Amino acid sequence: MKRLRTFALVAALALAGAAAAGAPAAAHANYVKSNPAADARLVKPPTEIRVAFSEPPDPKGSQIQVLDEQGARWDEGATLASDEPNGLKVGLKPIGDGGYTVAWTTVSAVDGHETKGSFAFVVGNGPLPSLPDVPNASPAPTPLEVAGRAIGYAGIALALGCALFGLIVHAATGPAEVRRERQLFAFAGGAIAIGSAALVLAEGDRLPPRLELLLSLRLLTGIAVIAALSPRLPDRSRRYTVLVAGIAAALTATLVSHATALGNVKDMALDLIHVLSISTWSGGVVSLLWIYLLAGGRQGDALRRTAWRFSLVALTSVGVLVTAGVLQALDRLVLIQDLVETPYGLALLAKMALLVVILAVASLNLLRYGPRAQRTGLVRGTIVEAGLLAAVFVAAGILTALAPPAQPSGAAFDETQHVAGYRIELVVPTSIPGRNRFVLRVHQGLTAVTVAEKVALRFTMVEHDMGEAELVADERAPGEYVATGSPTAMYGTWKVQAIVRLPGQDDIRALFTVPISQQSGQGATAVALTTKSLSLVVFPDPTLPVAGAPIQLSVIALDGGQPATGRTVTGTITAKDGQPTGGQTFTATEVGAGRYRIDIPALAQGKWTLRIQIGGPQETADYTFSVSP
């Protein structure tokens, strides 16, 4: 009884510790950013393509292809790791004007999962090529991968659960029970080894080195379990050996899981606790059946006491399992609708449904057959329980091979809403004042919505009355609508209303609150300036002006917190590379409430200073910007 209390206390403390930690999501290696950026318009062709991902990709199994509109490849040489975090790069042959599609495939160095996607860029003034596939598509797992995972998890559960059953609930006594316990250990060791080997085979040539190492270690733990069957080892030592090997195998499962991919300790702890608790329960059920109930004709009080002792262990395990599972699900689901609208959610739902049925069967064992010492009923109940638990491992094998809905996009803003039966996801890669790219993904269930008559984004600022601006988005890939522009011109909070117009239906409207701030690392070029009585925000378009190409300077003017409208705004070149120079004066046009645009036809490479004058000569400010070659 003291051991049981100790076990329950340790489990409760572990869970409390895990629940107290932070809350992340985890996933496959997804596109974060690239150079050239997605949908970029370039004056000069690039010499290489760089892409950064949300997880470390394995260059060996990853590939970046650059295709022109005829499908001809222009990438040159192997895809290599770049010097930026989680980055890959590939060289380019000399390319001319036109549209190019960058198709990438990555294999996560952590869990070996494959992710595919594409983006496009244009050299010159041509149109952007259309993208054939929805980005970040994750191929479905192969049957061999699912089988490898399920068999491996079952082996880990059997090793751990059987060893704990012998150490806490009932130590096998007599030749028949000891023989049966050894059979279970042999089966567990074999399953761990076979599961690991199946996963190695499923990965094939693209097996990342880290995953190879951890699967090899897991295979060794399986061999260690089998080696523990040596007759020279005392029974109790054997159980401890198998327990340690089982925990080591469970740890390798966590270290190649989604949870480890982002390196968050709390998520990893939850994953490990989840594996340990299901193993204790399910391995214990099989041990109760095979070692205790089927080995001999135990009846009466002995049967009642053992059934009750195991029930306590099982109840504690189930409590920990459900709590850890719920916390993990909250991290990995974006919306409750994900349970029925995503493959990951459906697998999770199937697992939960199985769990409910198993608990119903287990409650019969606990409340009816156990107290009455009905051996036949207990045998029948535990057989059903064990069979359903095997199905849970198959569901877990599918679940862990699929990408969770909560994917790290690497974007500055990424939010999903469920409106009128549609999933509306707004992604803003860089939420900086000035030109931004807004991506709206529209799905109904698992299906991309491709029939929209119009998709528009309307922008209003919370802090200042800057009026309402609209961007109309183009469909760049099935269900993915992209708009680029600079309606979010000021630092602050912006309300973005997404409107999806479908034929014959009411408009679907989703309201997002997008913070716009100048954060380092986002390529922000907006500058806050002041004149005698006005506050200005100035930014160029393109974000990085290029020599010889047109430049638009946006000037946002606020007078006492309100847009300064109807002013005459001019910009005069006053210096180049720090040297005063007599320059041309450009007159701005007012394009919105307090928003002015200065069009500069072209400038040479260098650092230019422009004196912006608003109204009278007192209201001036100098803006310095660089023009690259």
Added chain:
Amino acid sequence: MTRILSVAAALAVVVGSVGIFASPALAHETRSVGPYTFVVGWVTEPAIVGQANALFLGVSETASGKGVEGLAKTLTAQVIAGGGAATKSLGLSADADMPGQYTSDLVPTRAGDYTFRFTGTVGTTKIDEKFESGPNRFDPVTDGADLQFPDQVPPAGDLAKQLADANTKVTIAMALAAVAVVLSFASFIPALRRR
């Protein structure tokens, strides 16, 4: 003197009408269609759900600024809610005092974007134009919650929707209650059998 006053009054009307067509209300959309200028919007803005309003259409010759009359017979108007969830044909009424201006009474019952579509002919020009509410065009219809005081009343359309949802839930609850009653009676059967 009378003649001078008449000339002054006529000039005032001309200048006023030119002013109307040259700088229409901020929340109206102005568009050139062939040799004509169309101005479209709501008569009352902001347009609020449940409040009487009307379509405003102004058509003038772009070159002269003169309003085009007689279009109530040659143009048909249609109002479209959202992507076409509901459509309605509208009859145009000419404004007797303002040549070239037409209205059509309408009570919008749903918040959101509306589209006005005009088909037919103006002079010899065939017309098929859509005008959609939105920024720099004309106002979408709002629920008016910001303007209501002291109590905020949901629009009738929303109330009808909520009522329909409530009816559905009541039906489901009644079905579940019936199942519960049947199950509760069924649970007595084993006990009755034992007796």
